[in-house]
Amino acid sequence: MILFLDLKAINAQYRDELIEACTRVIDSGWYIGGQELAQFEQDFADYCGTQFAIGVANGLDALTLVLRAWIEMGKLKEGDEVIVPANTYIASILAITENNIIPVLVEPDIATYNINPDNIEASITDKTKVILPVYLYGQLADMPAIMDIAKRHNLLVLEDAAQAHGASLNGQRAGSWGDASGFSFYPGKNLGALGDAGAITTNDSELADTLRALRNYGSHEKYKNLFQGVNSRLDEIQAAMLNVKLKHINDEVDKRRCIAQYYLNHIDNPSIQLPTVSANQESHVWHLFVVRHASRDKLQAYLTEQGIQTLIHYPVPPHKQTAYQQWKDLSLPLTEQIHAEVLSLPISPIQSLEDTQKVVSACNSFTF
Numbered sequence: 001m002i003l004f005l006d007l008k009a010i011n012a013q014y015r016d017e018l019i020e021a022c023t024r025v026i027d028s029g030w031y032i033g034g035q036e037l038a039q040f041e042q043d044f045a046d047y048c049g050t051q052f053a054i055g056v057a058n059g060l061d062a063l064t065l066v067l068r069a070w071i072e073m074g075k076l077k078e079g080d081e082v083i084v085p086a087n088t089y090i091a092s093i094l095a096i097t098e099n100n101i102i103p104v105l106v107e108p109d110i111a112t113y114n115i116n117p118d119n120i121e122a123s124i125t126d127k128t129k130v131i132l133p134v135y136l137y138g139q140l141a142d143m144p145a146i147m148d149i150a151k152r153h154n155l156l157v158l159e160d161a162a163q164a165h166g167a168s169l170n171g172q173r174a175g176s177w178g179d180a181s182g183f184s185f186y187p188g189k190n191l192g193a194l195g196d197a198g199a200i201t202t203n204d205s206e207l208a209d210t211l212r213a214l215r216n217y218g219s220h221e222k223y224k225n226l227f228q229g230v231n232s233r234l235d236e237i238q239a240a241m242l243n244v245k246l247k248h249i250n251d252e253v254d255k256r257r258c259i260a261q262y263y264l265n266h267i268d269n270p271s272i273q274l275p276t277v278s279a280n281q282e283s284h285v286w287h288l289f290v291v292r293h294a295s296r297d298k299l300q301a302y303l304t305e306q307g308i309q310t311l312i313h314y315p316v317p318p319h320k321q322t323a324y325q326q327w328k329d330l331s332l333p334l335t336e337q338i339h340a341e342v343l344s345l346p347i348s349p350i351q352s353l354e355d356t357q358k359v360v361s362a363c364n365s366f367t368f
């Protein structure tokens, strides 16, 4: 069986380094808010090209806390609107509704699966305060266009960069385009911890300060609480794991790009719609390699028979989830088509050429 993602094998590449880092934390006697976190925050900010990175417990909290911080800073209030792609992972939407702000769901560009800037313009009202682009599957959205819209309408931009560590456009990395960005280091992400972890990047020092308090009960100083904060910290063990894995991220992205290129060059079944790269190679880090097919379930069943594990990202769009009853009658045809047709092929930094070739042959021999 060709696994969709073999996390054990991915982390086994760095086994000795990870054990050494873990031992260092155990022996330090300091488990929250220490050297490992400080190091990671510095190095990850440098990697993204921002002044600050603030470690938090996970990617959902990263997004939620930025919006919360903007509320505390008086830049956003309950009932304001945030423009977000309708075909995103549910976390982007949960971060908004958790803060009692209104998500305005916008259809994506069918070619890239990212938010369509034309639809952003059309959705702006006098309540719109934030655009929340998502770099779905690892590809940057059309950020020059989005930043231009934000500037003209005086809107904040929060990037959901959870799938796009290291993607860049015009030399500018994911995490450095907007006013703030949320990253996830969930184990399966391109930069994955060995548990939950997340971070926010920004160049805004007031936002960074507010976030450092919010993640820690609303407090900078023990027993002095400025805000009704939360407990959302990136612990020393996970920071140490990330310090090891950050050193290897560029190599891993290169390997993902090689596999993606191989798929793009060799899958030639006309019924399978391949992904498109909108700008240059650097703008996509291939967190997922997502194809589309009119009979997606048949393609998935066929690949399973051929010993190839695939996944669907994502089977049900947010507006069709039980959690969001208020949207059950919303019609978003492109989003619904995408959810019905997408299939993610295996891709990972340790996938062998032989396995990649097997996936190609199976795709090319599929008839329906």
Ligand SMILES: *Cc1c(COP(=O)(O)O)cnc(C)c1O
Pocket (backbone or CB within 6 Å): 058, 059, 060, 061, 088, 089, 091, 092, 134, 160, 162, 163, 183, 184, 185, 186, 196, 197, 198
């Ligand atoms: C993974 C993911 C998140 C949430 O990250 P967690 O660390 O799992 O909370 C948010 N947005 C997108 C697009 C993601 O893929």
